Amino acid sequence: MKRRIDTYLQKLIGEERFDFYSHVRDFSDHEIAPHILSWERAHQLVPDDAIAKMAEMGLFGLPIPDEFGGQDGDHLDLVLMGMALGYHSQSVAITPGAAISLGAKPILLFGTDEMKKAHLPELAAGKRMVVFGLSEPGRGSDAGNPEVVAVKQGDQWVIRGEKCWSTNAAWASHVVVHALTDPDGKPGKNTTCFLVPMNDPGVHYQEMAGKRVWEQSSTGSIVFDNVAVGEDSVVGEIGGGFKVMLTTLNGGRLFIGGLAMGSLAFALDKCSQYAQERVQFNDQAIGRFQRVQDVILDMDIALEQGVTWLIHCCNLYLEDRLDREQAAKVKIECSRRASDLVVQAMEICGGVACLDEFGLIRHHNDLFVTRVGEGSNFALKSQATRPLLPEIARILQ
Ligand SMILES: Cc1cc2nc3c(=O)[nH]c(=O)nc-3n(C[C@H](O)[C@H](O)[C@H](O)COP(=O)(O)OP(=O)(O)OC[C@H]3O[C@@H](n4cnc5c(N)ncnc54)[C@H](O)[C@@H]3O)c2cc1C
Numbered sequence: 001m002k003r004r005i006d007t008y009l010q011k012l013i014g015e016e017r018f019d020f021y022s023h024v025r026d027f028s029d030h031e032i033a034p035h036i037l038s039w040e041r042a043h044q045l046v047p048d049d050a051i052a053k054m055a056e057m058g059l060f061g062l063p064i065p066d067e068f069g070g071q072d073g074d075h076l077d078l079v080l081m082g083m084a085l086g087y088h089s090q091s092v093a094i095t096p097g098a099a100i101s102l103g104a105k106p107i108l109l110f111g112t113d114e115m116k117k118a119h120l121p122e123l124a125a126g127k128r129m130v131v132f133g134l135s136e137p138g139r140g141s142d143a144g145n146p147e148v149v150a151v152k153q154g155d156q157w158v159i160r161g162e163k164c165w166s167t168n169a170a171w172a173s174h175v176v177v178h179a180l181t182d183p184d185g186k187p188g189k190n191t192t193c194f195l196v197p198m199n200d201p202g203v204h205y206q207e208m209a210g211k212r213v214w215e216q217s218s219t220g221s222i223v224f225d226n227v228a229v230g231e232d233s234v235v236g237e238i239g240g241g242f243k244v245m246l247t248t249l250n251g252g253r254l255f256i257g258g259l260a261m262g263s264l265a266f267a268l269d270k271c272s273q274y275a276q277e278r279v280q281f282n283d284q285a286i287g288r289f290q291r292v293q294d295v296i297l298d299m300d301i302a303l304e305q306g307v308t309w310l311i312h313c314c315n316l317y318l319e320d321r322l323d324r325e326q327a328a329k330v331k332i333e334c335s336r337r338a339s340d341l342v343v344q345a346m347e348i349c350g351g352v353a354c355l356d357e358f359g360l361i362r363h364h365n366d367l368f369v370t371r372v373g374e375g376s377n378f379a380l381k382s383q384a385t386r387p388l389l390p391e392i393a394r395i396l397q
Contacts, residue, residue, distance in 0.1 A: 001273065004300060005083065005265035008307050013080070017162060017180060020077060024084035027057060033088045037357055039216050045170060046095050046216045055126025061098040068120035070324065075101075075251055079258035083307070086262025088359075090366035091216035093259055098217075099123065100166040101252045102132035106176045107194060110236035110244050115195065117347050119174070128173035130195070132252075133163035133222060136244050141379035143178070150179035156228040157181070158301035160175060162221065167222025172198050177242050194233045202223050202227040213365045250327040252374045254313055257334035260370040261306045263337035263363035268299040268343040270359060274349050286348070291300040295344045302337040310334065326388055328380040333372035336377060340368055360395065
């Protein structure tokens with residue numbers, strides 16, 4: 001059966017990009033879909049051989065320039081990969097997705113030439129990953145005001161504190177740590193990012209237990225116990241840490257929107273098929289009921305709108321014209337529409353939707369992450385409202 005999302009993508013992206021998307025989609029159908037249930041039931045992270053296959057396909061290097069061993073693609077390729085892999089599993093999709101959009105991106109956008117040469121080739125090859133250390137146990141939405149500190153001692157910076165929710169921590173060689181470096185400085189200009197090796201004796205990583213979303217994705221807590229790093233570990237400028245993190249997140253939010261569309265695309269295809277096969281009352285398909293049709297049509301409308309808007313935002317991002325509010329709005333809308341509709345999709349399928357093998361419950365759970373990850377939707381709404389209420393925004397500043 002042709003996927004509904006393919007109908008839209010075919011019209012919206014050129015042939016070359018569609019071929020790339022189809023290649024990843026086919027990989028996902030043949031190499032991920034048959035295994036995802038057993039990985040899920042075993043509460044297993046994405047296996048190494050699946051990571052190696054994605055690395056072989058170049059998925060970890062999509063937007064990285066070829067001079068650093070990447071595919072020389074762009075952010076739209078990354079978002080298309082998110083839709084193609086996310087159709088079966090957001091957990092699998094976020095692994096190369098976060099490795100690039102949160103791990104490699106700060107180095108690509110703000111790293112020194114030495115940093116790029118030292119790290120990007122192996123990151124592009126998927127041989128190792130870098131994680132994005134912004135969130136902390138006490139600082140989630142208020143991440144601009146970190147409790148993790150870096151104190152200058154001689155020619156070194158000594159880092160203390162804890163980061164959490166760090167995606168891909170199990171596979172990481174380094175973490176980009178956002179730390180307070182000037183406690184008396186102006187908010188937004190008093191933090192700095194450092195690239196810290198995970199094998200430093202003062203770095204302690206633990207996988208976060210009990211997570212029932214993105215089950216195959218590694219999520220770590222990382223403690224920094226007086227970790228000393230040199231000036232050459234600074235990513236961007238001293239005092240420019242929040243800018244590094246926010247710029248990185250703009251692109252990351254488009255990827256999260258792509259994951260939400262991957263899940264919605266799966267739910268739409270699954271429900272359309274089920275509504276035509278499942279019979280109730282006089283041996284007729286449930287798809288004849290108007291309310292069932294309504295949900296299916298709403299999913300289709302949301303999918304076409306979301307995919308179109310995301311591609312538009314990716315194009316703005318490529319031209320360096322995507323502002324923070326737009327990135328926030330598209331992430332809010334794709335994630336809330338998809339997660340609200342997946343609940344209705346489950347309802348029109350009935351009891352069978354409760355079974356893991358039916359697939360919808362996985363997307364239901366994973367879509368929750370798209371609502372809170374990379375900035376909770378509620379917090380992002382405050383940001384997205386600023387241009388609409390400039391006088392209020394000025395008072396709040
Ligand atoms: C699976 C997963 C993976 C993640 N990966 C990473 C990662 O790789 N790196 C990383 O740094 N972080 C990561 N995160 C963290 C994620 O970015 C945070 O969860 C998110 O920023 C929200 O922070 P919080 O959970 O501490 O919620 P809190 O900040 O405690 O907020 C709780 C709720 O309060 C409300 N709220 C808070 N602030 C506002 C506001 N200003 N306006 C209106 N309402 C508000 C919202 O409803 C919000 O959901 C990940 C999270 C998850 C769940």
